[in-house]
Amino acid sequence: MYNEKVMDHFMNPRNVGEIENADGVGQVGNVKCGDIMKMYLKIEDGVIVDVKFKTFGCGSAIATSSIATEMIKGKTVEEAVKLTNKAVVEALEGLPAQKVHCSVLAEQAVKAALYDYAQKNNITIKGLEDFKPVEDVHEHHDEDDEDEE
Amino acid sequence: MNRKVYLDYSATTPMKKEVLEEMMPYFSEKFGNASSIHSFGREAKKALDIARDKIAKAIGADFKEIFFTSGGSEADNWAIKGVAFANRDKGNHIITSKIEHHAVLHVCEYLEKHGFEVTYLDVDEYGVVDLEQLKNSITDKTILISIMFVNNEIGTIQPIKEIAKIAKERGVYFHTDAVQALGNVPIDVNDLGVDLMNFSAHKIYGPKGVGALYIRKGVKIHPHIHGGAQERKKRAGTENIPGIVGFAKAVELAVENLDSHIEHVRKLRDRLIDGVLKNIDYVRLNGHPENRHPGNANFCFEFIEGESLLLSLDMVGIAGSSGSACTSGSLDPSHVLMAIGLSHEIAHGSLRLTVGDFTTEEDIDYTIQQLVKIVDRLRQMSPLYEKVKGGQNNV
Amino acid sequence: MNRKVYLDYSATTPMKKEVLEEMMPYFSEKFGNASSIHSFGREAKKALDIARDKIAKAIGADFKEIFFTSGGSEADNWAIKGVAFANRDKGNHIITSKIEHHAVLHVCEYLEKHGFEVTYLDVDEYGVVDLEQLKNSITDKTILISIMFVNNEIGTIQPIKEIAKIAKERGVYFHTDAVQALGNVPIDVNDLGVDLMNFSAHKIYGPKGVGALYIRKGVKIHPHIHGGAQERKKRAGTENIPGIVGFAKAVELAVENLDSHIEHVRKLRDRLIDGVLKNIDYVRLNGHPENRHPGNANFCFEFIEGESLLLSLDMVGIAGSSGSACTSGSLDPSHVLMAIGLSHEIAHGSLRLTVGDFTTEEDIDYTIQQLVKIVDRLRQMSPLYEKVKGGQNNV
Numbered sequence: 047m048y049n050e051k052v053m054d055h056f057m058n059p060r061n062v063g064e065i066e067n068a069d070g071v072g073q074v075g076n077v078k079c080g081d082i083m084k085m086y087l088k089i090e091d092g093v094i095v096d097v098k099f100k101t102f103g104c105g106s107a108i109a110t111s112s113i114a115t116e117m118i119k120g121k122t123v124e125e126a127v128k129l130t131n132k133a134v135v136e137a138l139e140g141l142p143a144q145k146v147h148c149s150v151l152a153e154q155a156v157k158a159a160l161y162d163y164a165q166k167n168n169i170t171i172k173g174l175e176d177f178k179p180v181e182d183v184h185e186h187h188d189e190d191d192e193d194e195e
Numbered sequence: 196m197n198r199k200v201y202l203d204y205s206a207t208t209p210m211k212k213e214v215l216e217e218m219m220p221y222f223s224e225k226f227g228n229a230s231s232i233h234s235f236g237r238e239a240k241k242a243l244d245i246a247r248d249k250i251a252k253a254i255g256a257d258f259k260e261i262f263f264t265s266g267g268s269e270a271d272n273w274a275i276k277g278v279a280f281a282n283r284d285k286g287n288h289i290i291t292s293k294i295e296h297h298a299v300l301h302v303c304e305y306l307e308k309h310g311f312e313v314t315y316l317d318v319d320e321y322g323v324v325d326l327e328q329l330k331n332s333i334t335d336k337t338i339l340i341s342i343m344f345v346n347n348e349i350g351t352i353q354p355i356k357e358i359a360k361i362a363k364e365r366g367v368y369f370h371t372d373a374v375q376a377l378g379n380v381p382i383d384v385n386d387l388g389v390d391l392m393n394f395s396a397h398k399i400y401g402p403k404g405v406g407a408l409y410i411r412k413g414v415k416i417h418p419h420i421h422g423g424a425q426e427r428k429k430r431a432g433t434e435n436i437p438g439i440v441g442f443a444k445a446v447e448l449a450v451e452n453l454d455s456h457i458e459h460v461r462k463l464r465d466r467l468i469d470g471v472l473k474n475i476d477y478v479r480l481n482g483h484p485e486n487r488h489p490g491n492a493n494f495c496f497e498f499i500e501g502e503s504l505l506l507s508l509d510m511v512g513i514a515g516s517s518g519s520a521c522t523s524g525s526l527d528p529s530h531v532l533m534a535i536g537l538s539h540e541i542a543h544g545s546l547r548l549t550v551g552d553f554t555t556e557e558d559i560d561y562t563i564q565q566l567v568k569i570v571d572r573l574r575q576m577s578p579l580y581e582k583v584k585g586g587q588n589n590v
Numbered sequence: 591m592n593r594k595v596y597l598d599y600s601a602t603t604p605m606k607k608e609v610l611e612e613m614m615p616y617f618s619e620k621f622g623n624a625s626s627i628h629s630f631g632r633e634a635k636k637a638l639d640i641a642r643d644k645i646a647k648a649i650g651a652d653f654k655e656i657f658f659t660s661g662g663s664e665a666d667n668w669a670i671k672g673v674a675f676a677n678r679d680k681g682n683h684i685i686t687s688k689i690e691h692h693a694v695l696h697v698c699e700y701l702e703k704h705g706f707e708v709t710y711l712d713v714d715e716y717g718v719v720d721l722e723q724l725k726n727s728i729t730d731k732t733i734l735i736s737i738m739f740v741n742n743e744i745g746t747i748q749p750i751k752e753i754a755k756i757a758k759e760r761g762v763y764f765h766t767d768a769v770q771a772l773g774n775v776p777i778d779v780n781d782l783g784v785d786l787m788n789f790s791a792h793k794i795y796g797p798k799g800v801g802a803l804y805i806r807k808g809v810k811i812h813p814h815i816h817g818g819a820q821e822r823k824k825r826a827g828t829e830n831i832p833g834i835v836g837f838a839k840a841v842e843l844a845v846e847n848l849d850s851h852i853e854h855v856r857k858l859r860d861r862l863i864d865g866v867l868k869n870i871d872y873v874r875l876n877g878h879p880e881n882r883h884p885g886n887a888n889f890c891f892e893f894i895e896g897e898s899l900l901l902s903l904d905m906v907g908i909a910g911s912s913g914s915a916c917t918s919g920s921l922d923p924s925h926v927l928m929a930i931g932l933s934h935e936i937a938h939g940s941l942r943l944t945v946g947d948f949t950t951e952e953d954i955d956y957t958i959q960q961l962v963k964i965v966d967r968l969r970q971m972s973p974l975y976e977k978v979k980g981g982q983n984n985v
């Protein structure tokens with residue numbers, strides 16, 4: 047059901063853990079599946095120098111967290127904000143349709159951590175103006191319920 | 196890592212050698228259509244009759260009360276829709292439980308859209324239906340009670356005999372889904388007093404795509420598949436003779452070896468449960484402590500999620516399940532675990548391991564050892580575990 | 591008398607060696623439940639996907655348009671009931687023909703009891719439906735046309751493409767029962783333009799208890815068996831992997847060898863027809879002279895009755911049928927023969943002989959030789975024959 051890349055990030059997740067005195071911490075959850083993702087950012091001069099995550103979730107949730115941390119590490123805050131779930135799915139070379147929402151969780155966790163950083167430092171980040179740190183991510187993609195009774 | 200440990204016998208079983216041997220002649224030699232009057236047909240008909248007779252005898256039923264289907268789900272659908280529509284003039288109320296298999300629940304939901312009313316009985320923390328609630332739910336509109344014999348997720352065995360007694364007193368038909376019961380608990384339809392009961396061959400080392408519905412003589416039920424005169428005009432379609440012959444053999448073996456099977460799987464299952472509870476913290480055993488399927492173990496591991504647990508087990512060759520196989524595509528936590536009162540979060544960390552005839556002690560020990568490692572690894576990643584254990588688990 | 595000649599390939603076929611070989615690994619080794627996420631399950635799922643893909647390709651359909659069932663009858667039931675109930679808001683009128691298989695006719699009769707109206711189209715003396723009558727029967731209440739591709743008794747092939755065109759023009763769904771067509775005529779769902787089409791594996795040297803329904807993308811149809819999420823949530827039940835794998839292999843062989851199969855059976859069938867017509871008086875060939883199933887021969891022998899003919903043939907090892915196998919329990923003359931205008935008397939003397947891949951020239955010659963003797967013997971006993979032949983036949 048998952049491709050090799052996803053399984054690799056699931057079995058050998060990169061950047062698992064926590065950062066003490068992190069500059070930004072974000073936690074998001076998905077009501078439908080109950081999964082939770084937490085991101086920690088270390089930011090110096092507007093650059094993400096370290097990132098760690100913890101995830102309570104399915105294989106896809108763990109794999110997307112892992113690859114998302116890789117994708118934003120070393121990036122500027124402005125660049126990291128632009129991370130989309132689509133890019134995460136592409137980086138993982140695809141996810142099963144009913145698992146695409148897990149990647150939304152990863153995007154939201156990164157944004158929530160950046161939002162926390164912005165709040166703490168009293169700054170605004172371009173692209174995060176409308177962000178609401180909600181714990182519930184609703185996006186869901188159900189495959190084929192086309193013409194059920 | 197080449198070791199393979201199959202602990203998902205409640206999802207399906209490998210066919211036994213004896214079953215396949217029994218089926219072999221019917222594929223290409225004795226291949227006749229049982230409805231044909233020539234020698235090829237009569238040969239097939241004879242095999243069909245013998246198979247029906249074996250299964251009838253195995254559950255104390257009459258030959259004419261056994262109807263073959265394509266599996267457990269079809270039989271559930273037939274039993275419930277068939278009785279509901281045939282008795283619509285008497286009433287439109289059906290009683291079932293919250294922990295039924297989807298082949299019962301989704302049929303009930305369908306019937307609700309078609310003028311029926313359904314009561315879904317609660318279960319206690321062990322998954323046992325409340326008999327008082329059952330009694331109080333019966334009205335003069337009630338035409339059917341459908342309560343499963345053995346739950347497929349948590350293994351809990353229901354008080355079928357008591358339910359049958361209540362149903363009989365109130366003149367209501369009683370159907371029980373015995374897919375997980377056959378071969379794991381003794382079954383006698385008259386002793387139990389049920390009116391309809393269904394089975395599936397592939398759960399008892401028989402072939403996939405075959406099942407049966409027991410319909411007590413006199414029960415008013417609609418035919419299920421219209422067409423030819425097969426199955427006493429109630430279920431049309433050329434009979435799957437090899438499948439039915441294999442099913443009968445599997446039932447025969449299951450009944451003959453019931454005691455030794457139960458002893459074997461119970462011993463290993465208990466070893467598994469003991470090992471897990473002793474070596475892992477924050478784990479809960481779901482289902483009834485004693486009155487349960489002898490091969491079933493169902494755990495909730497707090498702070499971790501079922502799919503990642505399953506995937507990790509799979510990576511070391513261990514096959515388990517989180518709930519029933521047919522819902523594994525779904526994101527919702529098990530309706531059974533919700534019904535016994537677990538929270539979403541805890542229900543999410545569920546793992547069903549079911550032991551079978553080919554399971555060994557080494558399989559169990561290997562599984563315990565791997566589970567300890569995997570649970571630990573996943574908990575280290577979990578933001579929920581962090582809170583419990585405090586700082587000490589930081590990397 | 592040990593000679594056995596099987597001439598009932600339209601009732602069922604022996605499984606081919608290649609089919610069984612393909613199935614074997616899935617009974618006891620690769621036995622997983624296709625819904626399980628572990629390696630055993632994925633292995634099963636892969637086999638299922640490959641099988642579905644093979645069958646889709648063989649008929650020019652999309653992978654997602656193939657739904658597995660337990661056989662031809664279940665698929666007929668699903669197609670018709672499923673479309674009827676799902677489109678009830680658009681209308682309640684169904685058009686079919688008088689010569690359909692009972693799995694279609696009895697479903698239509700059932701629907702008539704549940705608020706639907708059914709037009710049963712006439713056929714001409716060859717068993718071909720009347721396209722003008724079809725056109726005139728369509729009303730704005732018509733939601734479904736169901737006309738079989740190849741008739742199972744007299745072998746007549748219907749103008750499916752023309753019917754599909756008419757259905758499309760009028761915005762009505764078109765289902766065709768292709769159980770006897772698969773492997774005997776070329777099939778491409780898009781070229782034909784049908785919306786639903788069903789098949790049965792055991793008619794094409796595949797396993798019993800497996801079939802499929804092709805459902806064109808977008809067709810509004812209700813699920814058939816409620817329960818697990820199998821078959822895109824439309825047909826629940828653990829998939830019969832060995833059966834489905836065998837079915838796919840049988841379809842593959844049938845499509846690959848279509849031309850040589852047709853040539854082989856047509857040659858032998860024509861030899862049979864010629865031999866019978868040349869050597870026996872008062873015999874009639876039923877069905878269309880050219881547009882027919884390549885292996886089908888259907889005769890009426892005047893002055894004698896079908897069952898005694900069948901029994902006599904069986905005594906010399908020849909397996910034939912009088913009409914479809916599933917009505918052999920019935921005493922009524924074939925509804926198909928009545929529809930093509932035969933009298934009760936004549937219809938009663940019908941014999942269907944269907945030739946298949948394992949039939950030989952010797953089988954045919956032996957059959958002709960035996961038929962001559964048997965028909966003569968039975969006629970000598972017949973009071974009807976007496977009248978025709980006058981005193982000369984009295985004992």
Ligand SMILES: Cc1ncc(COP(=O)(O)O)c(C=O)c1O
Nearest residue numbers: 432433661662663691742769790
């Ligand atoms: C035309 C036709 N439709 C449907 C069926 C039913 O198929 P099955 O026996 O697989 O249910 C048959 C054969 O019995 C048939 O010949």
Ligand SMILES: Cc1ncc(COP(=O)(O)O)c(C=O)c1O
Nearest residue numbers: 266267268296347374395827828
């Ligand atoms: C309790 C119960 N009922 C019904 C079924 C359905 O049986 P089948 O897969 O043969 O359709 C199953 C297994 O899937 C089951 O465990």
Ligand code: FES
Nearest residue numbers: 079081104107148
């Ligand atoms: S299933 Fe919800 S995050 Fe994966």
Ligand code: FES
Nearest residue numbers: 895897920921922
């Ligand atoms: S006399 Fe035998 S069927 Fe009527």
